[in-house]
Amino acid sequence: xxxxxxxxxxxxxxxxxxxxxxxxxxxxxxxxxxxxxxxxxxxxxxxxxxxxxxxxxxxxxxxxxxxxxxxxxxxxxxxxxxxxxxxxxxxxxxxxxxxxxxx
Amino acid sequence: xxxxxxxxxxxxxxxxxxxxxxxxxxxxxxxxxxxxxxxxxxxxxxxxxxxxxxxxxxxxxxxxxxxxxxxxxxxxxxxxxxxxxxxxxxxxxxxxxxxxxxxxxxxxxxxxxxxxxxxxxxxxxxxxxxxxxxxxxxxxxxxxxxxxxxxxxxxxxxxxxxxxxxxxxxxxxxxxxxxxxxxxxxxxxxxxxxxxxxxxxxxxxxxxxxxxxxxxxxxxxxxxxxxxxxxxxxxxxxxxxxxxxxxxxxxxxxxxxxxxxxxxxxxxxxxxxxxxxxxxxxxxxxxxxxxxxxxxxxxxxxxxxxxxxxxxxxxxxxxxxxxxxxxxxxxxxxxxxxxxxxxxxxxxxxxxxxxxxxxxxxxxxxxxxxxxxxxxxxxxxxxxxxxxxxxxxxxxxxxxxxxxxxxxxxxxxxxxxxxxxxxxxxxxxxxxxxxxxxxxxx
Numbered sequence: 002x003x004x005x006x007x008x009x010x011x012x013x014x015x016x017x018x019x020x021x022x023x024x025x026x027x028x029x030x031x032x033x034x035x036x037x038x039x040x041x042x043x044x045x046x047x048x049x050x051x052x053x054x055x056x057x058x059x060x061x062x063x064x065x066x067x068x069x070x071x072x073x074x075x076x077x078x079x080x081x082x083x084x085x086x087x088x089x090x091x092x093x094x095x096x097x098x099x100x101x102x103x104x
Numbered sequence: 105x106x107x108x109x110x111x112x113x114x115x116x117x118x119x120x121x122x123x124x125x126x127x128x129x130x131x132x133x134x135x136x137x138x139x140x141x142x143x144x145x146x147x148x149x150x151x152x153x154x155x156x157x158x159x160x161x162x163x164x165x166x167x168x169x170x171x172x173x174x175x176x177x178x179x180x181x182x183x184x185x186x187x188x189x190x191x192x193x194x195x196x197x198x199x200x201x202x203x204x205x206x207x208x209x210x211x212x213x214x215x216x217x218x219x220x221x222x223x224x225x226x227x228x229x230x231x232x233x234x235x236x237x238x239x240x241x242x243x244x245x246x247x248x249x250x251x252x253x254x255x256x257x258x259x260x261x262x263x264x265x266x267x268x269x270x271x272x273x274x275x276x277x278x279x280x281x282x283x284x285x286x287x288x289x290x291x292x293x294x295x296x297x298x299x300x301x302x303x304x305x306x307x308x309x310x311x312x313x314x315x316x317x318x319x320x321x322x323x324x325x326x327x328x329x330x331x332x333x334x335x336x337x338x339x340x341x342x343x344x345x346x347x348x349x350x351x352x353x354x355x356x357x358x359x360x361x362x363x364x365x366x367x368x369x370x371x372x373x374x375x376x377x378x379x380x381x382x383x384x385x386x387x388x389x390x391x392x393x394x395x396x397x398x399x400x401x402x403x404x405x406x407x408x409x410x411x412x413x414x415x416x417x418x419x420x421x422x423x424x425x426x427x428x429x430x431x432x433x434x435x436x437x438x439x440x441x442x443x444x445x446x447x448x449x450x451x452x453x454x455x456x457x458x459x460x461x462x463x464x465x466x467x468x469x470x471x472x473x474x475x476x477x478x479x480x481x482x483x484x485x486x487x488x489x490x491x492x493x494x495x496x497x498x499x500x501x502x503x504x505x506x507x508x509x510x511x512x513x514x515x516x517x518x519x520x521x522x523x524x525x526x527x528x529x530x531x532x533x534x535x536x537x538x539x540x541x542x543x544x545x546x
Contacts, residue, residue, distance in 0.1 A: 013202045013210035015231045018223055018270045018357040019189045021196070022261035026141035026182035027110070030118040034176050041175070042117070046105050050152035050160040054122060057164040058171060065172070081298065082108040090112060097118040097175040101152070102105040102131060 032097075038068035039096035045075050051101035058099050074098065106134035106143060107300065113140055120144045120174030122167070124151045129365050130304070133192075137260045137360065141182040144174030190259035190360035194221030199234075222362050225352055225377060229274040240269040243279030244286065245546050252286055257299040259360020263289065267358050268350070275350035280323050281343055284406060285350045287544045288313045288380075291408040292351070296538035302410045303361040308373035309412050311351065312450070312534050313380045314522050316394035317404030319544050320382035327382035329526030332414075348378025375414060381524050387455035388523035389462035394541045396468070404544040409450045409520070409536025413439040417531040419457070425464035428457060429471060433478040436533050440479055440512035447535035448513055449475070450520040454531045458523045468521045476516035480509035 033039065041062060043055040059071050072093050076082045090098075109119045123131045123145045135143040146167035152160045164171075189196055194217075202217070204210040214231055218224040230236065241248055248266035256263040265286065272285050292311055293299060302309040315325045325331075326341040335342040355361045363369070385392045394405040417435045422428040436449050451471070453461075461471060483504035501510055513519055520539060525532075 011204055011207050011210050013204075013207065013214055013231055013233070015200055015202070015214060015233055016237055016270050017195070017198050017200055018218075018232055018274060018353070019191055019194065020256070020259075020261045020263065020267050020358045021187050021189050022137070022259060023185065023187045024136075024139055024260075025185050026136075027114055027139045028181060029140075029142070029144075029179035030113050030116045032118050032176050032178055036175065042112075044108070044112070044119075048153055050155070050157055053157045053160045054152055054164050057161040058122075058168070061164070061168045062172070076108060081301075082111060087111055087115060090117070091115045095117050097120070098109075098112050099120050099171055099175070100105065100109050100112075100122065102109070102121045102123055102127065 036062070036066040036069055036096055039066070040070040040072060040094060042072050042074045042090065042093065042095045042098035044098050044100035045073065046101045047075060047077060048101065054101055055099060106131050106140070107138045109143065110135060110138035110140040113143075118144065118175055118179075120146055120171050122146050122148060122164075122171070125149050126151070127368065129192075130368055133360065133366050134258070134304070136188060137190075137258060137366075141186070142180055144179060146170035146174060190261050190358070191222060191362055191365065194218075194223060222365070223357055225349065225356070227349075230276050232270045232273040236273045237266070237269050240273050240277065240279050240282055241266065243282035246286070252289055253293045256289075256354075256359040257293065258303045258366050259358075261358060261360065263354070263358045268354050271353040271357055272350040275346050275353050277346045277350050278343075281347050281350070283544050283546055284315060284319065284323060284325070284343070284347045284380075285354070287406040287542050288347060288351050288408065289354060291406050291540070291542040292410065294408065294538070294540045294542070296540060297408065297410045298537060299410065302537070303355065303359065304366050304368055306368050306370045307412065308369045308371060308376070309410055310373050310375035310379060311348075312375075312409040312411070312414070312536060313348065313351070314393060314407045314409070314450075314524075314539075315380065315382040315404070316385065316392050316407070316541065317399070317544070318402060319404035320385075325380065325382040327384040327386070327524065329528070331381040331525055332379055344380040344382075345378050348380040352377060373412065375412070379414075381452070381522075384455055384523050384525065387458075387527070389458055390468055390521075390523070393520070393522050397541050399541060399543070405541035406544060407539045407541040409534055409539045411447050411534060411536035414532055414534045415439050417533060418529070419531070420529045423460065425461045425466045425470075428460050429466075429474045432471075432531065432533070433475055436475055437479040437481075437512065439533060439535055440481075447537060448515075448518040448520070449533045449535055450522060450539065452522055452524040452532040452534065454525045454527065454529060455523055456527045456529050457531050469516075471521055472516040472519045475519055476511055476513055479512045481512065482506065483508045483510050486510045
């Protein structure tokens with residue numbers, strides 16, 4: 002902190018209070034161009050009309066891809082996903098997941 | 105939710121998140137916090153909870169091409185390691201310089217900029233100069249590089265003593281307050297508290313910290329009248345205010361819980377500015393809260409109750425335990441949660457109320473058992489509240505008789521009682537999540 006030194010100017014030096022986070026971003030999952038005869042997860046955030054939205058996604062994707070199957074996913078009201086839940090999702094052999102978020 | 109989406113993507117399964125426009129920055133920040141640099145998203149204009157089912161279906165029709173693209177088109181590969189501030193706003197330099205015609209002008213400029221960048225709680229901040237931070241660090245024996253929490257929720261950045269000290273300076277803390285700030289942050293990260301949910305929820309959550317043990321008197325944390333709220337009279341409650349404010353600033357600048365970004369409160373709560381209290385151990389007829397939880401009386405501890413809905417329980421009339429507990433239960437049932445998030449009340453019992461119970465031979469356990477028994481609603485009302493739609497584990501309620509009374513607080517041992525405040529016959533209750541005292545390290 003430097004008071005005015007007669008030049009009519011002063012300056013204040015402070016530390017940046019915002020912390021930097023160091024991370025290595027993950028590679029995105031490989032996408033499959035054709036979803037016919039594949040299985041898609043519909044992950045509901047337990048909020049009102051999120052289920053309506055996902056059911057509409059199901060209708061529209063079913064019209065577009067032949068033999069497309071679906072699996073309903075939930076993690077309860079506070080959406081705490083356990084390791085067991087992730088393991089069950091892994092074992093479901095899904096080709097993609099459409100998820101509701103926010104409210 | 106985006107945290108879970110990132111976890112699924114990590115399994116090698118493509119995810120498309122349907123995100124409401126207002127939550128877009130939140131989704132991007134949440135994705136970054138969990139290593140997903142560019143999440144695939146379909147952005148809808150309105151939250152589904154606020155529109156009709158028909159409008160929801162129409163909103164999906166508008167974004168179905170984005171959903172298909174997110175599932176089938178390759179996503180960009182990230183470039184190596186990333187070092188990113190927990191906010192996208194403001195400069196990244198470690199040291200910032202503000203100029204002006206005099207120091208007051210410099211200070212005003214700093215405060216204006218910090219406000220613009222979202223780094224401020226809205227009140228004027230003390231400048232975190234290197235000298236001030238060095239002085240703050242004298243308040244602890246811990247080294248500046250000592251890690252306080254490995255992943256500060258919700259932004260998941262590592263937090264060191266130095267990082268917290270910078271924010272403690274801005275909050276106006278004195279060095280002797282720093283151990284309380286550090287412990288409060290550790291206590292907030294108690295894994296039993298779902299801190300991620302508390303910080304990013306659309307419901308307003310705020311931490312209430314209770315200080316026990318000799319440090320309260322040593323630092324001057326107010327345990328008497330006006331402990332919560334503004335400082336005063338004189339310096340009374342100043343440590344209460346400053347410690348809570350430091351935690352709040354750290355939640356934002358270290359944890360990334362910036363309002364409107366990761367913090368998505370629908371209305372918000374003034375409780376977020378600061379809620380710190382010391383138990384009034386001197387006037388309590390019972391053993392101190394931290395002793396009840398296994399600490400020795402000469403040890404100091406900080407407990408975090410992360411929740412919402414502080415309500416006053418005014419009862420100047422009751423002069424028996426039976427009458428007083430009736431008043432308390434009527435207020436506590438009023439703030440009870442029917443949706444299945446397991447909040448439990450902490451009763452901040454004023455010394456005069458605590459003494460009525462003690463005089464009539466009531467223990468804290470009697471109070472708990474009474475509240476467990478009397479804070480109930482009918483099964484019919486419970487079912488009508490849609491709580492069961494939340495998929496919780498109280499399935500038995502679906503079979504209960506309509507007029508059967510359902511306990512709001514299934515586990516009485518989780519109802520906490522802390523003696524707090526002055527002697528004017530006013531108690532309070534606050535709903536929190538799974539508190540656990542943490543030892544204060546010097």
